[in-house]
Amino acid sequence: xxxxxxxxxxxxxxxxxxxxxxxxxxxxxxxxxxxxxxxxxxxxxxxxxxxxxxxxxxxxxxxxxxxxxxxxxxxxxxxxxxxxxxxxxxxxxxxxxxxxxxxxxxxxxxxxxxxxxxxxxxxxxxxxxxxxxxxxxxxxxxxxxxxxxxxxxxxxxxxxxxxxxxxxxxxxxxxxxxxxxxxxxxxxxxxxxxxxxxxxxxxxxxxxxxxxxxxxxxxxxxxxxxxxxxxxxxxxxxxxxxxxxxxxxxxxxxxxxxxxxxxxxxxxxxxxxxxxxxxxxxxxxxxxxxxxxxxxxxxxxxxxxxxxxxxxx
Amino acid sequence: xxxxxxxxxxxxxxxxxxxxxxxxxxxxxxxxxxxxxxxxxxxxxxxxxxxxxxxxxxxxxxxxxxxxxxxxxxxxxxxxxxxxxxxxxxxxxxxxxxxxxxxxxxxxxxxxxxxxxxxxxxxxxxxxxxxxxxxxxxxxxxxxxxxxxxxxxxxxxxxxxxxxxxxxxxxxxxxxxxxxxxxxxxxxxxxxxxxxxxxxxxxxxxxxxxxxxxxxxxxxxxxxxxxxxxxxxxxxxxxxxxxxxxxxxxxxxxxxxxxxxxxx
Numbered sequence: 001x002x003x004x005x006x007x008x009x010x011x012x013x014x015x016x017x018x019x020x021x022x023x024x025x026x027x028x029x030x031x032x033x034x035x036x037x038x039x040x041x042x043x044x045x046x047x048x049x050x051x052x053x054x055x056x057x058x059x060x061x062x063x064x065x066x067x068x069x070x071x072x073x074x075x076x077x078x079x080x081x082x083x084x085x086x087x088x089x090x091x092x093x094x095x096x097x098x099x100x101x102x103x104x105x106x107x108x109x110x111x112x113x114x115x116x117x118x119x120x121x122x123x124x125x126x127x128x129x130x131x132x133x134x135x136x137x138x139x140x141x142x143x144x145x146x147x148x149x150x151x152x153x154x155x156x157x158x159x160x161x162x163x164x165x166x167x168x169x170x171x172x173x174x175x176x177x178x179x180x181x182x183x184x185x186x187x188x189x190x191x192x193x194x195x196x197x198x199x200x201x202x203x204x205x206x207x208x209x210x211x212x213x214x215x216x217x218x219x220x221x222x223x224x225x226x227x228x229x230x231x232x233x234x235x236x237x238x239x240x241x242x243x244x245x246x247x248x249x250x251x252x253x254x255x256x257x258x259x260x261x262x263x264x265x266x267x268x269x270x271x272x273x274x275x276x277x278x279x280x281x282x283x284x285x286x287x288x289x290x291x292x293x294x295x296x297x298x299x300x301x302x303x304x305x306x307x308x309x310x311x312x313x
Numbered sequence: 314x315x316x317x318x319x320x321x322x323x324x325x326x327x328x329x330x331x332x333x334x335x336x337x338x339x340x341x342x343x344x345x346x347x348x349x350x351x352x353x354x355x356x357x358x359x360x361x362x363x364x365x366x367x368x369x370x371x372x373x374x375x376x377x378x379x380x381x382x383x384x385x386x387x388x389x390x391x392x393x394x395x396x397x398x399x400x401x402x403x404x405x406x407x408x409x410x411x412x413x414x415x416x417x418x419x420x421x422x423x424x425x426x427x428x429x430x431x432x433x434x435x436x437x438x439x440x441x442x443x444x445x446x447x448x449x450x451x452x453x454x455x456x457x458x459x460x461x462x463x464x465x466x467x468x469x470x471x472x473x474x475x476x477x478x479x480x481x482x483x484x485x486x487x488x489x490x491x492x493x494x495x496x497x498x499x500x501x502x503x504x505x506x507x508x509x510x511x512x513x514x515x516x517x518x519x520x521x522x523x524x525x526x527x528x529x530x531x532x533x534x535x536x537x538x539x540x541x542x543x544x545x546x547x548x549x550x551x552x553x554x555x556x557x558x559x560x561x562x563x564x565x566x567x568x569x570x571x572x573x574x575x576x577x
Contacts (some may be wrong), residue, residue, distance in 0.1 A: 001521075014540045041494035043332070067419070068421060070420060070421075089420075089421055089422070090327045090423040091327055091423075092327070092423070093325055095421060096421055098414075098417075098418070098421075100414070101414025101415075101417065101418070102414040102415060102417060102418030103413065103414075103415070103418070104344065104413060104415050105413065106344050106348065107340070109345075111340055114336060114340065115336065115337060116422060118332075118334045118336035118337050118340075118420065119332040119337065119422040119423055120328060120332075121325075121326045121327060121328040121329075122325070122326065144323065294481060303382065
């Protein structure tokens with residue numbers, strides 16, 4: 001397994017040294033013979049917006065459950081603001097939006113929030129969280145009559161009640177349509193702008209790319225990459241050069257420095273290289289190639305490359 | 314390091330009483346009363362049974378003992394039946410909440426598992442009280458007659474004793490994963506009521522039936538509640554019956570509860 005971790009070192013803000021919002025050390029968890037989490041280390045600093053990105057079955061939910069104190073790690077420790085997760089929950093420091101369930105069908109939206117609020121020692125007003133989650137207009141509706149997107153917003157509103165320092169979202173937009181997903185993220189983003197720490201699990205690359213400052217890529221129960229979207233992309237280094245060149249001299253291209261692959265598709269040629277400048281210079285000065293396009297490989301390439309490496313082991 | 318970092322952690326407090334509060338209690342009771350099936354079966358049905366079988370009959374106004382008539386005796390039986398259904402239904406709400414993932418959601422709040430169960434039992438007992446009061450009101454307004462002090466006395470015994478079935482409901486709520494747990498339990502409860510002599514006096518049944526009945530959970534409570542009316546001593550067997558069944562159901566509930574809330 002190649003070491004592909006690139007840790008971003010954010011400078012702590014001036015003043016008191018901040019306690020990490022999340023600190024996971026050597027976390028492992030197995031279910032029978034399935035090793036769901038195989039040693040995860042992760043430190044999230046206050047104010048970060050972190051995407052926990054990985055394919056289904058990568059161990060994201062298992063890790064989040066341990067972060068929330070819903071399950072106990074086999075080995076390792078999970079601390080939230082320096083406390084046991086269950087203690088952080090009781091103190092209202094951490095709250096979560098889970099994928100599904102967790103709502104009583106026979107209560108209304110507002111009753112659900114009043115009930116949840118009654119359990120904490122200090123909360124934001126119910127009217128305020130209704131407004132912020134964008135469900136003030138359906139406050140009197142029974143939960144059973146709410147759409148999937150509305151229920152998810154209700155879960156979000158519930159999570160906002162204790163005004164947590166850290167908000168954890170486990171694949172919050174699963175099953176939402178495009179509009180619902182966009183609106184949901186707009187609400188989260190607005191909230192995060194107030195300085196709340198956010199960690200969200202997702203298997204949508206575009207969500208991680210669009211909404212996170214930092215992407216933690218997990219695969220097969222391990223962190224395989226950790227950094228900004230740009231840093232994760234850079235792990236699959238290089239760019240692709242495409243040109244129109246009938247009768248391309250493939251052999252000459254392959255001799256250029258940094259060239260990894262050369263592929264001919266009809267009149268086009270695609271060259272993957274870590275030194276795209278050299279390829280471009282060669283094509284424009286020494287050949288008849290035209291219509292050059294140079295593109296960096298996307299997060300998708302990084303995602304596929306980094307999450308499938310483990311398959312061979 | 315630890316002292317420096319401690320000051321950087323935002324100061325937050327944990328609620329008292331494990332999160333137990335009256336808003337929670339009120340909303341939980343409202344939920345239970347919103348369930349039409351629960352209200353019909355545990356509050357309306359016992360009253361209807363009382364009016365059908367306890368009033369307007371030849372025996373209704375006949376004496377069932379030195380302190381009251383048969384209408385009163387049947388009223389007590391139906392109040393017990395209602396209290397049994399109410400408290401079981403209240404306790405069994407646990408099953409619905411587990412199947413809807415609400416129990417898990419509550420673990421993301423400061424509410425402690427003990428406070429949660431306390432609320433379930435209290436709400437179950439409140440519905441049980443409503444059932445007893447409504448049945449007694451129907452009795453008082455119709456033909457039930459007994460010594461004045463026996464009204465509050467027998468009502469109190471019936472209500473407090475139905476704690477056995479609140480524990481039973483919670484136990485079943487953890488044991489059965491179903492959302493419609495009362496549909497499974499309903500026929501079983503009717504059988505227990507029958508064995509407790511709530512529908513037919515036990516001395517009219519065969520001796521084998523009577524022997525079996527003595528070991529079932531409604532028997533002791535029924536004996537204890539009817540005793541002040543008939544003036545007969547309920548006997549130690551009845552007391553032992555109630556205590557043992559309460560211990561069995563509460564123990565079973567505690568056992569399942571611990572397994573359920575253990576972090577795995």
